[in-house]
Amino acid sequence: xxxxxxxxxxxxxxxxxxxxxxxxxxxxxxxxxxxxxxxxxxxxxxxxxxxxxxxxxxxxxxxxxxxxxxxxxxxxxxxxxxxxxxxxxxxxxxxxxxxxxxxxxxxxxxxxxxxxxxxxxxxxxxxxxxxxxxxxxxxxxxxxxxxxxxxxxxxxxxxxxxxxxxxxxxxxxxxxxxxxxxxxxxxxxxxxxxxxx
Numbered sequence: 001x002x003x004x005x006x007x008x009x010x011x012x013x014x015x016x017x018x019x020x021x022x023x024x025x026x027x028x029x030x031x032x033x034x035x036x037x038x039x040x041x042x043x044x045x046x047x048x049x050x051x052x053x054x055x056x057x058x059x060x061x062x063x064x065x066x067x068x069x070x071x072x073x074x075x076x077x078x079x080x081x082x083x084x085x086x087x088x089x090x091x092x093x094x095x096x097x098x099x100x101x102x103x104x105x106x107x108x109x110x111x112x113x114x115x116x117x118x119x120x121x122x123x124x125x126x127x128x129x130x131x132x133x134x135x136x137x138x139x140x141x142x143x144x145x146x147x148x149x150x151x152x153x154x155x156x157x158x159x160x161x162x163x164x165x166x167x168x169x170x171x172x173x174x175x176x177x178x179x180x181x182x183x184x185x186x187x188x189x190x191x192x193x194x195x196x197x
Contacts, residue, residue: 005183006181006182006183007021007022007182007183007184008021008177008178008179008182008184009135009179011025014051016051016054016055017051017054020054021184022183022184024171025170025171025178025184026170026171026173026175026176026177026178026184026188027172027173027188027191028128028172028173028174028191028192028195029172029173030117030195030197031117032115032116032117033067033068033069033116034172035116035117035120035172036067036069036102036103036106036116037061037066037067038168038171038172039102039120039152039157039160039164039168040060040064040067040098040099040102041053041057041060042159042164042165042167042168042171043095043098043099043102043158043159043160043164044060044089044090044095044099044159045164045167046095046159046161046164048090050167052090053090056088056089056090058088059086059088059089060088060089062088063083063086063088063089064099067099069102069103069104069106069107069110070103070107072099072100072103073100073103073104073107075100080096080100083096084096094158094159095159097158098158098159101156101157101158102157102158102159102160104156105152105155105156105157108155108156109155117197118197120148120168120172120174121174121197123144123147123148123151123169123174124144124169124174124175126196126197127192127195127196128173128174128175128176128192128195129144129174129175129176130175130176130189130192130193131175131176131177132180133176133177133178133179133180134179134180135179138177138179139166140163140166141162141163141165141166142166144166144169144174145162145163145165145166145169146162146165148160148162148165148168148169149161149162149164149165152165173188173191173192173195176188176189176192
């Protein structure tokens with residue numbers, strides 16, 4: 001007898017999406033640089049489907065110094081300019097520039113003694129928010145993502161609107177938006193309940 005595995009409907013049956021859904025999406029992330037990378041990648045998605053960015057993630061990591069902010073800010077301008085010709089990423093000048101701008105904002109926070117992970121997780125009081133979502137009641141924004149977007153923009157980050165911030169929170173486990181009948185829901189709840197920075 002075949003066992004039916006229930007997943008969130010958005011991942012469909014595409015192997016890349018299924019792998020991302022099962023192994024990455026919604027699992028709490030503590031590391032500042034990983035959070036920075038995910039914020040930048042979510043920004044690259046604006047106007048596109050996430051699968052497009054997911055399939056280009058390795059190219060982004062190679063092109064943008066594994067999203068190391070310290071290396072990004074010292075990248076020579078000629079190398080930055082050449083990225084518009086990199087077929088492995090989304091060739092949008094504003095989106096490319098945003099990653100460098102975000103790296104500068106990240107480092108400005110660090111210079112104030114503020115860790116990026118602590119800054120982001122403070123919006124959810126330092127712990128994941130666990131919901132019991134059904135298929136049709138998952139929001140695109142909420143008051144927390146609104147506040148995060150406003151704060152990030154004030155600090156000089158780009159491509160950080162409320163929708164992008166909510167998608168980030170979903171991706172890095174600040175909220176559990178797996179639906180309750182998804183096979184990942186219970187295990188992610190367990191991870192969230194023991195989470196600490």
